[in-house]
Amino acid sequence: GGTSSESGNGGDGESKGTKGLAIAYDIGGKGDQSFNDAAYAGLQKAEKEFGYKTADIEPTEGETDADKQQRLVSLAKQGYNPVIGVGYAYATAVKEAAEQYPDTTFGIVDDSTVQLKNVADLVFSEEQASYLAGVAAAKSTKTNVVGFVGGVDIPLIHKFQAGFEQGVKDTNSKAKVLTQYLTQTAEEGGFSSPDKGKSAAEGQIEKKADVVYAAAGLSGQGVIEAAAANKVWAIGVDSDQYKQEALAKYKDSILTSAMKDVAKAVYNLAKSVEDGKPETGIVRGDLKSGEVGLAVSNPTFKDDTKLQEALETAKEKIISGEIKVKTS
Amino acid sequence: MKKFDKERVLLAVAGPVLALAVAFVLTAIVLLASGKNPVEPFTIMFEQASFSDIQVRIVNQASLYYIAALAVAIGFRMNLFNIGVDGQYLLGAMMAAIVGAHMDLPAFLQVPLLMLTAICTGAFWAGIVGVLKVTRGVSEVVASIMLNAIATSIIGYLWLPNVFGVKVGNNNTTGEMAESGWVPGIDMGAAGEIYGLVLLAVALGVGYWVVINRTRFGFDLRASGASETAAAASGVDPKRMILTAMLISGGVAGLAGLPILLGDTHTYSLNFPTGIGFLGIGIALLGRNSPVGIAFASLLWAWLDKASPELDFHGYDKEIAVIMQGLIVLSVVVSYETVREWGLRRQQRRVGAELAAGNVLGADNNVKKEVAGR
Amino acid sequence: MTTSTTATDLNQPSLEPTARTGRKMSLPVLLLVISGVLALTSLVRIITGANGITNVSQMSTALELAVPIGLAGLGGLWAERSGVVNIGLEGMMILGTWFGAWAGFQYGPWTGVLVGIAGGAIGGLLHAFVTVTFNVNHIVSGVAINILALGATRYLAPLAFEGHQGGSAKQSPPVESIGDFTIPGLSDALTELNSKGWFFISDLAGLLGGLVTNVSWLTLVAVALIPATWWILWRSAFGLRLRSCGENPVAAESLGVNVYKYKYIAVIISGGLAGLGGAFLSIVANPFYLEGQTSGRGFIGLAAMIFGNWMPGGLALGAGLFGYTDSLNLRGGSENVHALLLLGALLLLIGAIWLAVRKKYVQALITAVIGVLVYAWYATTNEVPNQVVAATPYVITLIVLALSAQRLRMPKADGLPYRKGQGK
Amino acid sequence: MVANHDIHLTVRKGTVHALVGENGAGKSTLMKILYGMQKPDEGTIAVDGHQVSFSSPADAIARGIGMVHQHFMLADNLTVLENVVLGSEKLHGIGAKARRTIKEISDRYGFGVRPDVLVEELGVAERQRVEILKVLYRGARTLILDEPTAVLVPQEVEALFVNLRELKAQGLSVIFISHKLGEVLSVADEITVIRRGTTVGTAVPAETTPRQLAELMVGSELPTPETAESTVTDRAVLSVDKLRLAAPGGKALLDDISFTIHAGEVLGLAGVEGNGQTELIDALIGLKAADSGTIRLADDEITTWPTRRRREQGVGYIPEDRHRHGLLLEAPLWENRILGHVTERPNAKGVWLDPKAAQEDTRRIVAEYDVRTPGIDVTAASLSGGNQQKLIVGREMSHQPRFLIAAHPTRGVDVGAQAQIWDQIRQARREGLAVLLISADLDELIGLSDTLRVIYNGKLVADADPATITPEELGSAMTGAATGHLEHEETPETQGLAPESPEGEAR
Ligand SMILES: Nc1ncnc2c1ncn2[C@@H]1O[C@H](COP(=O)(O)OP(=O)(O)OP(=O)(O)O)[C@@H](O)[C@H]1O
């Protein structure tokens, strides 16, 4: 028989105009309270604003690049535009799907290796936000010990660690950063084990850390819990965790969060397509674009003028290029 | 004897078919219970199987499953439970990727070299289990579970930038392999490419059959599985056999990742499919450790994998396919066992009946003796 | 009666006729060994300054991490003592996490615990049905249950949790805390003692302190289940019957024991215990269900059980080892594991001396050389790579097993098919 | 196939009722039915005049029926106490009270049972006593003993009979199964004969001779294993010198074993099971490595050879447990024909199997050795025990062994097949085969052997001349009571086993 995309997925019948943004999740999928959810938030915003039909599709475990490609192709064939792969794992898939469907705009989050006319690489300078988190931590610590908890020992998280460490050191050369990764692979639960996060944070707090920064997905909830229990500061990640329902109990211990606005990036790409000027090439979300940064929901944090000044200075230096933040 | 054979074939086919039907019905009940249409998901998934690109991907995926399951089956054939295939194939693939990235021989040398690397790595990793079992009596199950976990760490270590790791974007890889090590696929036009090493899977299957059924070694292996004590008394050194079986199983396991590595990704990255070793266990058991059975089981499994994502587009949860995989394994093995027991009892009864009726093979030239004996 | 195709001697520890075991190591000897190791650890702590390796919170974390593993292992113990290999523990744990959280967030944590147990028990019932009634190979059934449990919980999670506050397709809404306790005077005293850094005494205080500080009530239940299991299986009529099914079901049958019944009960309890382990994860360790929460603990539990020679005490030791090394990793892994290198070197050296005394010079030399190499590693580095840290629990388990495995003995009819009235 | 049909059996109170019949006649099956382990298709059972139906052994136990099985029903890894109280924990609990009761019973009958040792540490006779204790502990009024004497030496048998008479005196009924007709006549009050699953007659011991009983059993005359002329040569085929084998703990399982078997000679090895026979076989076939000493096959020293090489060089093996060591039960007959000779013709050509040739040769064996089977593709499990044994004998003989280990070659085999197997051994012996014969059947041993040795506690303690020795004399050496060269004494001592011995003899 023909290929599945030739026969279409019931898509050919409907008019293409009614279909818009589609996203394909990375493992973790919807509900990860991290960038998958953020991407979904962007999708919802686009759906509401542009009034078109959207799609969001989950991956399967242990799938290959070919499967991811198939997913993207299938979405493109059905007329969705743009089609975004959430997560660097989609790199190969996006590249090949984009070659197959040159008229569709593709997006990929967290990867800058795909260079095609119809592909937008939505990447973020997480290290810049982490640098600011480091500044905030260094300014807030009384013990000169701060902690970093990484979910899984992979390059993406190394960026957070590198930025944070640099921020701390640049601000307070006497401060020491304790680093702890929870697991080697995601399968072992590094991003989804709050209990592990809690143990790790407790260990750091016992060694006098009084600010802990978690770049650990769902495990970060445990880090925040431990910080609250021991009355030290926690710094959240990805979204503004001060505002998260699940963490409402501990919000007074959440100093700030190093945000990465995947939602905005996704929405922007959708908007650019809608406006007829699709983004292409590397679209970097950084301090300058405002797609990464520190959340200011916690009043204690916001009202600490000295701290805010220091952050402001650091931010300007980064934007001006005076400070180059390391990525690993 | 033709009668017995025909019956055996019938039994062999009737069991799984019946079981599949039961599994489908049970799945339909789950769908019904959750308020969904109990039939449409199946029609969608069957329809998927008719598309050539899906077919290509089913075959590709099945080749990985097939090799992993063969590795498991070799162990099972002699009552060894190699739950460590997962670690063995990951390490094997990674080592092959590393060698492939750092060596560049002509293809006719490079590809065998990569395969040899994978085989040796897998065999080495499984060999640890074998040695521990033979010399120290450590259960192969625990040892392999531990070694799977240790393999994860080793992989993490090899990925370090100052070891063999090459960072590409946010991905850890082992660097692009030299092109001489790429195995070209079989071009199926718009449907995509079938991995060249699907042929390796086929060859391994044939080799497995020949070795198991047609060689002295295979006989020893089967005998060890059927009765360790009888095999030992017949001259099989059980320790050596365990070690050999583990080494072979591990060697084959090492190859399980190669079709996709040499045929598609050309690097070992965070995207490399994991968990195939564990699925291999289920598939081997589903295929009753026979090369043909495993082939069907791998294809069935791959079909469920590749056809289910489509369900998402139609408002169904594709987890239903995972439920179905579980149900299929359960109902198939239950039916195997029931049919097997029934068949055994039936055969015994028949032997008894045929003997009573005087249909004895050696009867005619033994009339005299029989009279004398009684 | 043997299955034609698949493994039946899972866990077969040895080809040799098993040497007599277990009973040889009397309690005083065991205590001596344990305190010896503790003394060494203490020494290492003082030399390296890695105070983390024996402090109170290290120990209480270790306990919390050990509980789910120990419960899974106990589940395995019950099943295997009745002659059924249970490799479906992982799946039953998954059911426990899901059901525990599902009932927990709606009706309170204790109800959650009960429903979690029930969830695991359903998995056990299925396993019993397939392996006991249909006599299917135990491994196949276990593998299938693992797959099925994963699929079922994933399928059900969105249906049950989406739309509730704090719930999503992969996470349940939070469950209320079950509460914990600290024995006030004792805990403080031990913590105080522990912080003094004295040789041995402080370490012992750390160990004991972990048992009385911030302990969840469910942890208490789990710990109590170890002696309870021992008592039931080895001191009650019910336990005797159950064990007899794992040793020689035909003999049990000939004395009027309903072997099927006991196997069913054992496997259902096994599932229930694994379910409890799951509920512990989704109610105590984390206050909610998360997809992938068990991350292989069922298998580790199985390993701990084999490690513990199919005995509750040994199993607790095994689970404790996993919990301890795990908590070492999570709490300053590289530093702690680096300190462990010294401990390893010391142990190797002692081993070498012991071997030399027993006139096994070649082995003694090899052991000594390895010891020196480990020491060199310790002396020339300040920390070990993360990867080594992560592998530590597994490497230690392998080493301990390699040193002790020949003394292991599993129930004689473990994993073998059984049919009523077909015994010879 | 019907195992039992039209069985009529009445056992009176306070008597010993013997049940005899050839192998596979259905004795054990009948007892299992009486004991509730199997269900009868039709017919009735009455206890004390009440009609009963047993759905499990528990029901039978409740009715006061206890059974000691042909194959021990003990869990090795449980203690004696645990084995005894299992299933009847309600009686005296599982603790101190139960221990006291066990001691009491043990003392009353002089069993000398130790409640807290593991069963795996016990010898056969001790296990037997534990089995009987199990039944007594439950307060059984009717005892079923299925071949209790098969593994006992005559002296132990006599001790058992003293116990039985004691039980009888206390008003218990005993059903006693044995192949040893002398024993039966000595202990029984009544005898029922079973043939092909049905009762064919009853006999009163006082009026019956063993020969009459045997004829009733098989419907024909008993064959005897006697060997006519000696064929022993002076060519040594197997010589064992100072063989020693120790258990992992260091205890010697075999010690200072030396013997030589010549071409054409059958060396019979007598001994109570568990005295080192199994270990000796393992050492000879290469499954266990000797700690010291040498084994020579003709001119080659084979002490360090692996099993396969020994078998290739002409060591044949009829194992004592055919199911564990001789067959792949679920494999077809022709694959079983390959087992043990996979490297030899016609089974293999180089590294390749030759299934065609193997199948062809299997057909030959089936025909020549009268294996009753509808074909060579049926599984070994579906053959009867005797036919399985014939297949094994045929297979081993097909490779022209120089030395044959024959362990219980006719165990569980009916008289017809027995005679055939004996014939084959004799035939091969005439052609120069050296045989090590191990058997619990002393008549077979004495009848077939050219030389006799007795193994006790891992040592060869005695030798005897088969032409003159009696089973009783051999038996006393088997218990370690006599050593050295056994001379036949012309004036027999009072033998408890003699049929004419008075019944109810006091202790
Ligand atoms: N339910 C059954 N239906 C038909 N045949 C059966 C059944 N159960 C057992 N048999 C067969 O009946 C025969 C009687 O076996 P049984 O064990 O009772 O013999 P036995 O007289 O005790 O022999 P032995 O002296 O060797 O112990 C065997 O051939 C057995 O396989």
Ligand SMILES: Nc1ncnc2c1ncn2[C@@H]1O[C@H](COP(=O)(O)OP(=O)(O)OP(=O)(O)O)[C@@H](O)[C@H]1O
């Ligand atoms: N449960 C059963 N139901 C039906 N047929 C059976 C059963 N068990 C055994 N048989 C058949 O009975 C026959 C006799 O088997 P068995 O081993 O019990 O014989 P046996 O009487 O002990 O013979 P032998 O004297 O040769 O040992 C075999 O052909 C077997 O197929």
Ligand SMILES: [Mg+2]
């Ligand atoms: Mg028989």
Ligand SMILES: [Mg+2]
């Ligand atoms: Mg019998």
